Amino acid sequence: MPSLARVPGLWPLRRITRALRARAPSLNFITLHYMYFIFTCLLASVIFWGASTPARSVSYTDSLFLVVSAMTLAGLNTVNLSTLNTFQQCMLFFLILLGSAILVSGFVVHVRLRSFEHRFEYVTEKRRQRAARHLARPRLLARTLSRSLSGSRSRNLQAERPSTITYRDKVGNDAHIDTSSSPENGPPPHITFGPSIYHYAEGSSTNHRHHHRFMGVGADPHVTIKRRPTSASNTTSDIPLDAARPSSAHLPFTSSGFLSRNSHFHHLTEKEREKLGGYEYRAVRLLSWLVPAYYILFQLFGCIGLGAYVAMNKASVTWKNGLNPWWVGAFNAVSAFNNSGMSLLDANMVAFQTSAYMLITMGLLILAGNTAYPIFLRLIVWTLLKLLPKNERCKVFRETLQFLLDHPRRCYTNMFPSRHTWWLLSCLVCLNGIDWAAFEILNIGNTGITDSLSTGFEVLVGLFQALAVRSGGFYVVTIPLLPIALQVLYVVMMYISVYPVVITMRNSNVYEERSLGIYADDPGYAAAQSSSARGLFGKLRRTMTGETFEHTKSYFVRQQLRAQLAHDLWSVVLAVFVIMIIEGSKFKADPVQYSVFNVVFETVSAYGCVGISVGVPNDAYSFSGGLRTLSKLVLCAVMIRGRHRGLPVAIDKAVLLPGERVDVAEEEDGEIRMERTISRGRVV
Numbered sequence: 001m002p003s004l005a006r007v008p009g010l011w012p013l014r015r016i017t018r019a020l021r022a023r024a025p026s027l028n029f030i031t032l033h034y035m036y037f038i039f040t041c042l043l044a045s046v047i048f049w050g051a052s053t054p055a056r057s058v059s060y061t062d063s064l065f066l067v068v069s070a071m072t073l074a075g076l077n078t079v080n081l082s083t084l085n086t087f088q089q090c091m092l093f094f095l096i097l098l099g100s101a102i103l104v105s106g107f108v109v110h111v112r113l114r115s116f117e118h119r120f121e122y123v124t125e126k127r128r129q130r131a132a133r134h135l136a137r138p139r140l141l142a143r144t145l146s147r148s149l150s151g152s153r154s155r156n157l158q159a160e161r162p163s164t165i166t167y168r169d170k171v172g173n174d175a176h177i178d179t180s181s182s183p184e185n186g187p188p189p190h191i192t193f194g195p196s197i198y199h200y201a202e203g204s205s206t207n208h209r210h211h212h213r214f215m216g217v218g219a220d221p222h223v224t225i226k227r228r229p230t231s232a233s234n235t236t237s238d239i240p241l242d243a244a245r246p247s248s249a250h251l252p253f254t255s256s257g258f259l260s261r262n263s264h265f266h267h268l269t270e271k272e273r274e275k276l277g278g279y280e281y282r283a284v285r286l287l288s289w290l291v292p293a294y295y296i297l298f299q300l301f302g303c304i305g306l307g308a309y310v311a312m313n314k315a316s317v318t319w320k321n322g323l324n325p326w327w328v329g330a331f332n333a334v335s336a337f338n339n340s341g342m343s344l345l346d347a348n349m350v351a352f353q354t355s356a357y358m359l360i361t362m363g364l365l366i367l368a369g370n371t372a373y374p375i376f377l378r379l380i381v382w383t384l385l386k387l388l389p390k391n392e393r394c395k396v397f398r399e400t401l402q403f404l405l406d407h408p409r410r411c412y413t414n415m416f417p418s419r420h421t422w423w424l425l426s427c428l429v430c431l432n433g434i435d436w437a438a439f440e441i442l443n444i445g446n447t448g449i450t451d452s453l454s455t456g457f458e459v460l461v462g463l464f465q466a467l468a469v470r471s472g473g474f475y476v477v478t479i480p481l482l483p484i485a486l487q488v489l490y491v492v493m494m495y496i497s498v499y500p501v502v503i504t505m506r507n508s509n510v511y512e513e514r515s516l517g518i519y520a521d522d523p524g525y526a527a528a529q530s531s532s533a534r535g536l537f538g539k540l541r542r543t544m545t546g547e548t549f550e551h552t553k554s555y556f557v558r559q560q561l562r563a564q565l566a567h568d569l570w571s572v573v574l575a576v577f578v579i580m581i582i583e584g585s586k587f588k589a590d591p592v593q594y595s596v597f598n599v600v601f602e603t604v605s606a607y608g609c610v611g612i613s614v615g616v617p618n619d620a621y622s623f624s625g626g627l628r629t630l631s632k633l634v635l636c637a638v639m640i641r642g643r644h645r646g647l648p649v650a651i652d653k654a655v656l657l658p659g660e661r662v663d664v665a666e667e668e669d670g671e672i673r674m675e676r677t678i679s680r681g682r683v684v
Contacts, residue, residue: 033104033647037640041068044095053085061629068636070095072643075341075473075611076602078625078632082321082346089344093331100338101646102373105414106291113288116281282400283411291412294377302333302365309357317351318344336362337369341473341611346620349464349476354457359464359476366472371428371501374414378421381405409508414501420508427500431493435466438489448481470497473611480614487614491601494608495568498646503561568607568645575603575638579631586628598623606635607642 041064049056049063058066062078069076070092081089097103268276307329310318315325321344328344335342345351352358368376385401388394408415416424439462443449453461461476468474469490479487579599580587587594598614602623605612613622624635 029108030644030647033644034640036104037071037099037643040095040098041071041640044071044091048088048091051085051087051091058084058088061632062625065624065632065636066092067095068639069611070340070342071099072609072639073099073101073338073340073473073611074606074609074639074642075335076606076613076622076624076635076639077342078621080346080620081342081344082323089327089331092342093334096334096338096340096342099643100295100369102291102295102338102369102414105412106288106295109284109287109291109412113281113284116277116284119277120281279400279403280410282396283404283407286400286404287412287415290377290380294380298365298368299334299337302337302361303330305361306330306333306358309355309361314352314355314358321345332362333365336365336472336474339366339370339471339473339609341468343474349468349474350478353453353461353476356457356460359460362472362474363464363467366467366474367428370471371424374416374501374504375421375425375428377415378405378408378418381415413505416504416508420504424500424504431470431496431500432466435469435489435493436462438486439465442483442486446481446483449477469493469610469612471608471610473605473609475612478615479612487597487601490612491604494604494610494612495572497608497610499561499564502564502646564645571638571641572600572603572607575607575634576600578634579603579627582628582631582634586626593617593626603635603638606638607645609639609642 045060045064045067048067049058049060052058052063058079065076065078068074073096081092084092307326310329310332311325318325318328323344331342331344334340341348343349349358349362381401381404385398385405388398388401390398404411404415405418408417440459443458443462450458464474464476468476470493479490482490576596576599580596583594583599587596593616601614604610606624611622613624615621615623616626619625624632627635
């Protein structure tokens with residue numbers, strides 16, 4: 001009977017299966033993140049739709065849209081949230097918590113912590129077994145040798161010939177057994193073990209490595225690391241200062257390795273790599289309670305503070321919408337911290353235009369939960385280090401805090417080195433300052449704004465709107481009342497809302513070159529390097545500063561921007577094109593309300609997960625509520641894709657589980673980085 005593999009009719013099926021496996025995404029951090037969001041949204045949408053009162057009062061499309069909007073923190077709504085029942089409002093509340101970027105990053109920290117612990121248990125057990133083998137094998141060899149020697153004497157073999165038995169175990173230990181003796185009074189056999197040898201990667205032959213062939217935003221799916229033979233002299237004596245520097249000055253222990261940019265340690269011995277892993281484990285363990293504490297305490301105090309304020313000062317506003325003031329304050333606090341922009345009040349934050357406490361507190365929560373989160377977290381760690389006494393009792397804790405400050409991107413995705421943090425702060429101040437200044441200047445003479453607000457509150461409202469437009473999603477003034485130039489600026493700011501954090505995150509990635517595909521044979525990279533090398537200013541700058549092309553600070557930022565723009569632009573353009581096809585008849589009937597600009601504004605708001613909308617004339621929900629069913633589904637896909645553009649790439653030290661493959665990849669990157677720098681330095 002022929003096997004199934006040889007049946008001719010199954011060959012097409014096998015080809016299809018192989019093709020699907022080849023094109024299936026790798027099971028990495030990005031893929032798992034997509035699966036988590038899609039599965040949770042689909043399950044929650046069915047529950048949300050079934051909980052409607054009266055039954056089916058909220059369509060399934062609107063239920064799915066609201067669930068996706070809450071989970072992705074987009075904040076757009078196709079129905080007024082005040083009309084939902086309490087259970088549905090609570091569902092949105094918890095979906096906002098489940099979709100929080102800080103919660104997801106904290107979960108990754110706990111997964112890495114457990115992986116570290118399992119790895120340490122494995123290493124400990126392996127050492128115990130290795131020690132047991134080392135104790136047992138010499139005894140066995142000695143007994144075998146003793147029997148062999150006694151047998152040789154009985155057979156009168158030649159004793160003058162020296163003999164040596166060399167035994168190499170699996171870990172590279174040499175056992176030399178010297179049996180030179182005389183047949184009469186030969187000494188007992190002498191067994192010596194050679195030292196363990198740690199084989200460095202630079203001694204290996206030319207081969208191809210395929211470590212971490214998974215992709216994220218901006219990663220090359222076909223990156224192949226081409227290994228070239230290197231000598232020890234190339235990696236020690238010819239290393240330029242800008243390529244690497246001794247790592248001993250940047251570690252709490254003595255090390256013979258090197259430290260390159262972005263906390264990239266390489267050429268470490270096996271023991272040094274284990275010590276480095278121990279410090280990373282301590283830092284991750286510290287983050288495993290610090291991140292949840294930050295996440296819980298900020299929202300807890302925000303809920304109490306805003307709930308009490310609304311109950312004491314704005315209770316009448318909430319009761320008009322049939323809502324409990326404490327519930328409104330708590331919902332707004334959680335929505336602000338997670339940058340959702342959803343509000344149970346139909347008028348969003350317009351009802352709190354003259355509430356200074358409300359605007360300041362929610363503005364602080366918006367910053368603490370998103371763009372300023374890495375800044376606040378580093379400030380907390382730095383403050384803890386300064387407050388701890390310099391004694392023996394706190395020595396280990398201080399070393400852990402210092403390691404986390406020096407090498408944060410080896411441990412966590414949302415904590416950056418000092419230079420990157422200052423750069424992020426400057427971007428935050430600059431972009432928010434532009435929004436604030438534009439609001440104040442462009443609204444001069446705008447009676448829709450100036451007549452309802454005093455000068456002081458107009459300044460405060462402008463500041464709050466500047467903080468909310470980039471990620472918060474709240475609006476304290478009706479968007480259509482703003483000048484069209486300001487609306488265009490808001491589109492740009494929503495589009496680049498994630499750029500400061502995500503570019504900083506990827507520019508500080510330990511494996512930045514690998515994630516960008518620079519270590520592959522990238523023609524675009526080679527062309528960019530060639531054009532920069534030919535430029536007069538490029539040569540002059542390298543001559544004066546000593547920096548190579550690849551080590552200029554602006555180069556990697558440009559590469560990250562190129563990758564991010566290529567990832568973002570086609571999604572927004574395609575979504576706008578499809579929606580305009582679907583809404584063509586409505587555009588003909590009402591070209592002002594369903595204009596291309598309004599569609600672009602809504603799409604960018606959905607993709608940026610911001611939540612600001614131009615709205616509809618006769619109701620308080622978002623512009624999305626007036627679109628057709630298919631357009632709402634397109635925006636759901638846009639929101640899910642937009643939620644994932646701010647994630648770290650799959651090839652990121654802070655999301656990879658510890659293991660030998662990660663260590664080998666880091667050593668490979670160090671070799672290749674040095675080789676490239678040495679070769680360019682010799683040419684220059």
